[in-house]
Amino acid sequence: MISLENITLGYSGxxxxxxxxxxxxxxxxxxxxxxxxGGKSTLLRGISGLLDPLSGTVDRSHACIGYVPQHTxxxxxxxxxxxxxxxxxxxxSAPWWKTIITKRRANHHQALRDCQAGDLASKPFSxxxxxxRQRVLLARALSSSPNCLLLDEPTSGVDQPAQYALANLxxxxxxxxxxxxxxxxxxxxxxxGIANRFIWIQDGALRELPAKDxxxxxxxxxxx
Amino acid sequence: MTxxxxxxxxxxxxxxxxxxxxxxxxxxxxxxxxLLGLAIPQIAMxxxxxxxxxxxxxxxxxxxxxxxxxxxxxxxxxxxxxGLFLIATPWNHRIRMSETWLxxxxxxxxxxxNLILSTDAVxxxxxxxxxxxxxxxIGDAELRWLGIALVFGFLVLLGFRRRFLLALTDPDYATVAxxxxxxxTMLATLVCGTVIGATVATAGPLVTFGFLVLPVLTAATFAxxxxxxxxxxxLAGLAIALAGFHLSYRYDLPLGDSVVATGCGILLILRLxxxxxxxx
Numbered sequence: 001m002i003s004l005e006n007i008t009l010g011y012s013g014x015x016x017x018x019x020x021x022x023x024x025x026x027x028x029x030x031x032x033x034x035x036x037x038g039g040k041s042t043l044l045r046g047i048s049g050l051l052d053p054l055s056g057t058v059d060r061s062h063a064c065i066g067y068v069p070q071h072t073x074x075x076x077x078x079x080x081x082x083x084x085x086x087x088x089x090x091x092x093s094a095p096w097w098k099t100i101i102t103k104r105r106a107n108h109h110q111a112l113r114d115c116q117a118g119d120l121a122s123k124p125f126s127x128x129x130x131x132x133r134q135r136v137l138l139a140r141a142l143s144s145s146p147n148c149l150l151l152d153e154p155t156s157g158v159d160q161p162a163q164y165a166l167a168n169l170x171x172x173x174x175x176x177x178x179x180x181x182x183x184x185x186x187x188x189x190x191x192x193g194i195a196n197r198f199i200w201i202q203d204g205a206l207r208e209l210p211a212k213d214x215x216x217x218x219x220x221x222x223x224x
Numbered sequence: 225m226t227x228x229x230x231x232x233x234x235x236x237x238x239x240x241x242x243x244x245x246x247x248x249x250x251x252x253x254x255x256x257x258x259l260l261g262l263a264i265p266q267i268a269m270x271x272x273x274x275x276x277x278x279x280x281x282x283x284x285x286x287x288x289x290x291x292x293x294x295x296x297x298x299x300x301x302x303x304x305x306x307g308l309f310l311i312a313t314p315w316n317h318r319i320r321m322s323e324t325w326l327x328x329x330x331x332x333x334x335x336x337x338n339l340i341l342s343t344d345a346v347x348x349x350x351x352x353x354x355x356x357x358x359x360x361x362i363g364d365a366e367l368r369w370l371g372i373a374l375v376f377g378f379l380v381l382l383g384f385r386r387r388f389l390l391a392l393t394d395p396d397y398a399t400v401a402x403x404x405x406x407x408x409t410m411l412a413t414l415v416c417g418t419v420i421g422a423t424v425a426t427a428g429p430l431v432t433f434g435f436l437v438l439p440v441l442t443a444a445t446f447a448x449x450x451x452x453x454x455x456x457x458x459l460a461g462l463a464i465a466l467a468g469f470h471l472s473y474r475y476d477l478p479l480g481d482s483v484v485a486t487g488c489g490i491l492l493i494l495r496l497x498x499x500x501x502x503x504x
Binding site for chain 1: 254383384386390393399401403449453
């Protein structure tokens with residue numbers, strides 16, 4: 001679905017992640033971990049297309065990507081309701097001329113309900129808790145029917161029950177529709193029984209680990 | 225017989241500004257670029273001062289602009305549009321011009337305008353009137369151009385609002401979704417710049433900046449959604465325009481200053497009431 005071939009990612013010509021080869025297959029549920037500054041968010045930006053590689057190639061021609069940014073990065077100078085967030089997001093997949101006159105659609109409400117956020121439709125996004133915001137952003141990403149979902153720190157600023165609720169939602173969508181999921185996180189526990197691939201990134205280098213070694217690696221990164 | 229017609233055109237100009245300028249302000253505020261609304265009108269004023277200087281120095285192209293309103297429109301567009309492109313392209317999320325630099329641009333424009341005008345008495349008088357919002361002296365042609373620019377800007381920003389709003393509020397999501405964020409941002413910049421340039425040339429920077437931000441902030445006191453904010457800000461703009469015009473007419477005060485002071489007063493009172501309700 002998405003393949004990274006010998007890519008180097010970085011900023012202003014300076015490499016952060018080097019010589020990465022990675023294939024994300026359809027139906028994968030991949031968790032990417034690593035310590036702060038290790039390059040995991042840079043890798044996700046490279047996978048999503050937000051960051052062009054300094055060298056190497058990324059093939060995402062078979063992927064229709066839905067993206068869930070960190071909820072804290074949505075800047076709001078004026079109030080947007082949860083439903084408006086989903087509507088704006090869904091309009092992104094339509095040609096521009098079709099966005100000029102578009103009526104409010106039932107599937108936007110359905111997308112919120114599917115993410116257990118139906119009751120939040122008319123509430124301003126800025127008034128929502130971290131967990132509620134993540135559910136709304138997930139509904140927005142899913143409203144364009146992607147086959148691959150990329151999530152950047154979805155558990156950041158979210159309490160533990162909400163982290164597990166989010167993991168369950170992702171698992172449901174993953175199992176029901178075969179959605180490919182790639183997420184970057186510091187909180188691995190909610191995803192341990194769900195994910196099938198675990199990537200540890202440290203000092204710009206990438207290692208794929210078995211699940212049991214992944215948690216140990218977080219506790220002691222010097223493990224081989 | 226002349227007086228009622230004069231005030232009629234000023235009233236129409238004030239209403240047009242109140243109804244159609246808030247949507248431009250909404251895009252500036254959503255793009256976290258309110259200071260652009262302050263800096264760009266001032267850059268346009270520098271352009272107007274430059275054209276008046278050119279005329280006083282007998283530069284052929286500047287002298288060929290016979291009436292003052294043509295000089296103002298050409299000067300405003302000459303500096304306003306390129307100025308907006310130079311400093312507003314960083315609306316693009318990859319490079320964002322800091323507020324500090326916008327403040328420097330504003331200060332530079334004010335000082336250069338004043339230096340230019342210190343050598344040109346005609347220009348100084350015209351720009352002094354313009355600063356206070358010279359809507360009372362607006363002519364037929366100026367009113368027509370103002371109307372065309374405002375309605376054009378309103379329709380484009382309203383029609384493409386979903387693309388513009390997505391590019392402004394969440395450029396990363398828009399990029400991953402395949403939207404050409406830089407292109408849509410440039411288009412928004414072009415439209416906003418054209419409207420601001422035309423407005424500064426006819427109404428001056430104070431009234432322009434006032435109608436860009438005050439109705440939108442007033443609407444934000446009530447509206448809890450973005451679509452609600454749009455139509456409430458249009459109503460707020462009209463209310464500010466009519467109340468300001470009434471004050472100006474009733475007490476023989478400068479129109480531009482009256483409108484902006486009225487807008488500030490309405491916003492302050494509504495925010496106090498809102499805070500009091502929240503506190504209770």
